[in-house]
Amino acid sequence: IGSFTRSPEGYLCCDGVRVQDAMEAVERRPFYLYSKAQITRNFEAYREALEGLSSIVGYAVKANNNLKILEHLRELGCGAVLVSANELRLALRAGFDPTRCVFNGNGKLVEDLVLAAKEGVFVNIDSEFDLENIVTAARVVGKKIRVLLRINPDVDPQVHPYVATGNKNSKFGIRNEKLQWFLDTIKSYPNELKLVGAHCHLGSTITKVDIFRDAAILMVNYIDEIRSQGFEVEFLNIGGGLGIDYYHAGAILPTPLDLINTVRELVHSRDLNLIIEPGRSLIANTCCFVNRVTGVKTNGTKNFVVIDGSMAELIRPSLYGAYQHIELVSPPSPDAKISTFDVVGPVCESADFLGKDRELHTPAKLGLISLLHYANRTWKSQGAGLVVHDAGAYCMSMASTYNLKMRPPEYWSEYYLLKINSENKIKQFNQVQQMI
Ligand code: LLP
Secondary structure, three states, rough: OOOEEEEEOEEEEEOEEEHHHHHOOOOOEEEEEEEEHHHHHHHHHHHOOOOOOOEEEEEEEEHHOHHHHHHHHHHHEEEEEEEOHHHHHHHHHHOOHHHEEEEEEOOHHHHHHHHHHHHOOOEOOHHHHHHHHHHHHHHOOOOOOEEEEOOOOOOOOOOOHEEEEEOOOOOOOOHHHHHHHHHHHOOOEEEEEEEEEEEEEOEEEEEEHHHHHHHHHHHHHHHHHHHHHHOOOOEOOOOOOOOOOOOOOOOOOOOOOHHHHHHHHHHHHOOOEEEEEEOOHHHHHEEEEEEEEHHHEEEEOOOEEEHHHHHHHHOOOHHHHOOEEEEEOOOOOOEEEEEEEEEOOOOOOOOOOEEEEEEEEEEOOOOOOHHHHHHHHHHHHHHOEEEEOOOOOHHHHHHHOOHHHOOEEEEEEEOEEEOOOOOOOOOOOOHEEEEE
């Protein structure tokens, strides 16, 4: 069961809390509204899928770095996958065990690697210069670093080019023709480096598990080769990347179980520990971005609904042309018909849209002028709510202050609404309502 459902009267709810009521209770809009229960369910899906395998679920912190969410995922049993020293610092603050964390990246700084080395984090080797920096950090700290080789397997993830990372011309990882150089060089640093595994990350929003299988086959072959040269490789890290159902159109997409089942035998056959690095599939569907309608206008052949949120708070549609499902919070009126709108924000550029050509319910029997009039009169005066779904991953963590907009507050619902990104003020949902 998803956490964002309609009440019998047709109001959108998050774990039983009406989004409309939440909108009245919070002091600043737009805002992010998370379901803690859905985060737990998403993690449980991985835990169940991984039964019988020795594994680490390393949550990709870049997807969402809210401290409360990190603490929750850590309590559930996650490790963390990091791409900067600040992400590592935050993960430590959230209580993650650093020996179950992985430090990734194609441009890691020596000072960041020093922190990782001190804490005993796994480090991925991405390039020749990265290897040099890792050796330097190990010497500074006086500790051997457990490293994995990030291999670029040249598998096409069939996703938007901006989120494809494992094809041969990508900036990430090392190609097979250089493997021998890396193995020889690692061997020459026995006091600095301990090669414990191989890593790959193909890309993000992947919706076919065969892609993971193709990569895993290549990876275990690499591991066979590496082992044959005397390295005690224990870990296969297959990265993150599993997509989710952004379209809400009934598509059946692979689950964590489907993903793990495609690689399970390979992992067993080589007696490996599996590391996976999910971000989106743990957190994306646990949140919606809640907006108010500011007004409705038309230009040329277009109807626009203007909301208070924008590309500043949620940039995925502008940046990748990504689709995120959009709905009005209230139920349609009995005489509703459907009209088509571009859903746009107030930011001063035409890249500022949350959705194009979206169908929203408006009253029947009204022509366009009346629609405008009606929509402005009702939506605007009531401050109608409009949500962008699946906003848990790469939305708040990519939010900016463009046009000097404020970064939005974040709440999650338990039995009450809890603000989770400011000074730990716990507000009982009902109390907040009474205050208003
Ligand atoms: N591991 C590595 C090495 C990664 O680079 C990433 C994501 C992940 C794990 C997590 O992947 P996930 O399970 O979330 O797909 N901003 C883009 C997504 C960029 C993903 C970058 N790397 C978006 O909004 O779609």
